[in-house]
Amino acid sequence: MEKLVITGGNALHGTVPISGAKNAALPLMCASLLSDEPLTLENLPRLADITTLTDLLNHLGVTVTIEGGKGGRMTGRNLTFDAKNINDTVAPYDIVRKMRASILVLGPLVARAGEAIVSLPGGCAIGNRPIDLHLKALEKLGAKIDVEQGYVRASAPEGLKGGRVRFPFVSVGATENILMAASLAKGTTIIENAAREPEIADLAACLNAMGARIKDAGHETITVEGVDRLHGATHAVMPDRIEAGSYAVAALMTRGDLLLEGARADDMQATLDTLADAGGIVSVEEDGVRIKSNGHVKGFNLVTQPFPGFATDMQAQFMALACVAEGASVITEAIFENRFMHVSELCRLGADITVTGSSATVRGARFLKGAPVMATDLRASMGLALAGLVAEGETHVNRLYHLDRGYERLEEKLRAVGANVDRVPG
Ligand code: UD1
Numbered sequence: 001m002e003k004l005v006i007t008g009g010n011a012l013h014g015t016v017p018i019s020g021a022k023n024a025a026l027p028l029m030c031a032s033l034l035s036d037e038p039l040t041l042e043n044l045p046r047l048a049d050i051t052t053l054t055d056l057l058n059h060l061g062v063t064v065t066i067e068g069g070k071g072g073r074m075t076g077r078n079l080t081f082d083a084k085n086i087n088d089t090v091a092p093y094d095i096v097r098k099m100r101a102s103i104l105v106l107g108p109l110v111a112r113a114g115e116a117i118v119s120l121p122g123g124c125a126i127g128n129r130p131i132d133l134h135l136k137a138l139e140k141l142g143a144k145i146d147v148e149q150g151y152v153r154a155s156a157p158e159g160l161k162g163g164r165v166r167f168p169f170v171s172v173g174a175t176e177n178i179l180m181a182a183s184l185a186k187g188t189t190i191i192e193n194a195a196r197e198p199e200i201a202d203l204a205a206c207l208n209a210m211g212a213r214i215k216d217a218g219h220e221t222i223t224v225e226g227v228d229r230l231h232g233a234t235h236a237v238m239p240d241r242i243e244a245g246s247y248a249v250a251a252l253m254t255r256g257d258l259l260l261e262g263a264r265a266d267d268m269q270a271t272l273d274t275l276a277d278a279g280g281i282v283s284v285e286e287d288g289v290r291i292k293s294n295g296h297v298k299g300f301n302l303v304t305q306p307f308p309g310f311a312t313d314m315q316a317q318f319m320a321l322a323c324v325a326e327g328a329s330v331i332t333e334a335i336f337e338n339r340f341m342h343v344s345e346l347c348r349l350g351a352d353i354t355v356t357g358s359s360a361t362v363r364g365a366r367f368l369k370g371a372p373v374m375a376t377d378l379r380a381s382m383g384l385a386l387a388g389l390v391a392e393g394e395t396h397v398n399r400l401y402h403l404d405r406g407y408e409r410l411e412e413k414l415r416a417v418g419a420n421v422d423r424v425p426g
Helices: 022-034 048-060 100-113 132-140 172-183 198-209 241-253 265-277 312-323 342-348 378-390 410-416
Strands: 002-007 013-017 039-044 063-069 077-082 115-119 144-148 151-155 164-166 188-192 213-215 222-225 233-236 257-261 281-285 288-292 301-303 328-332 352-356 359-363 372-374 394-398 420-425
Touching: 002 378, 013 410, 022 039, 022 048, 022 077, 022 100, 022 172, 022 198, 022 241, 048 063, 048 100, 100 115, 100 132, 100 151, 100 172, 132 144, 132 151, 132 164, 132 172, 172 188, 172 198, 172 213, 172 222, 198 213, 198 233, 241 257, 241 265, 241 288, 241 312, 241 378, 265 281, 265 288, 312 328, 312 342, 312 352, 312 359, 312 378, 342 352, 342 372, 342 378, 378 394, 410 420
Parallel strands: 013 257, 039 233, 164 188, 301 328, 372 394
Antiparallel strands: 002 394, 002 420, 039 077, 063 077, 115 151, 144 151, 188 222, 213 222, 257 288, 281 288, 328 359, 352 359
16 A cells, blocks of 8 residues: 655645546546447546446446547546447446446446446445435436345336436436436436536536537536437546646645646636635636635635535545634535544644534644544545645655545646655555
8 A cells, every 4th residue: 555745845836737537537438338339538537436437347348448648647548438339237346336436337328238237336435425316317217226135226128218307406426327328218308406517517518429419418407308329429528626626725725826727717616716715816827727825824614515516525625724724714514424534634733623513613723743644535635635735744644545546646746846745655
């Protein structure tokens, strides 16, 4: 196992190239299952989650070829996914347990092959995370769903039929699953209370490029007119708004100045607004978003919400920022239960945080001191790494595999803008 060793104190200055978005890439890769022609995805980040899903797609019969890319070490690659022959419809536990997003093969598989048997993803560090919304929505499209021995079996031997799906609350993954399934259903599907995350619009753009007829993705109500078949296409993965937001926090925390190259302000407005509340100077430039410190960080309040609200995937990073702010901050987590596991680790670095229910009060202006810390999930790990960038002395972030799931070439990108970071055997 490897760990990250960070010696805090350096202000970060320069340009950080933003990778393709992990959370867009995963559903896009699953979309390849919908067609017997190849789908080329440009700018796929090199991440452990991408490898895990590639393994799963391989297992189902998809052939994957690397088509090159821009060539830089810090930029993604172009991969082609060819699902001409689907020779297995079972997504086994051994792969699914590594990554919950594997559930995204369910909709495309049942739509294309008439059957899908997918292991239940099980619990995870940031809460219970059920998949009931995915299953109910597929039932609305005529799939027969059975749950047996830890597996979900969805079948629709005669094909799916369009229907009206109204989600009781917003789910990104369930919206994506149903969007893909409905693309090949007979007739029209109306999805109400759909997630509006930019990754949904990115998926719909790719599906439409493959011949789907999707209207209003990115809005609360999406209309999908089913088609008989989808064809091949080439699609560039959108920039990662969570990676960009994480580096933006690094700029402000270290009293630095970073250009987030390729980041799109519209995708991360709530993050940028909260950075401005905390005293950051944000500017939108031709080639990305710049975030600069004015020398001070002020306390701020935030509540996580579905898009366009403040992203839950940015909560841990802003908690780290709050630790060094002048004044108190209140951070409320309204999407996932149990997403405060970074609190006790931040306290080990000297933070002063009290959690009451789903809210954390962070008393700022803390002098953080390096210590060994344990990463618990992907974004929590980034919160700890950010704290390490300003803590005095060395911070060791153990369980680096969490960060490798979602941050492409983290230590290289940080080092290039002045951080003192190393990856060492743990
Ligand atoms: C996606 C993101 C994840 C992000 C989350 C919320 C990917 C690969 N992952 O996860 O990084 O943190 O959106 O922005 O894109 N829920 C149910 N039943 C369901 C589905 C969800 O109760 O069937 C609940 C969840 O437990 C959670 C809430 O709904 O409390 C939102 O989850 P959801 O939007 O589905 O998250 P994911 O798609 O899993």
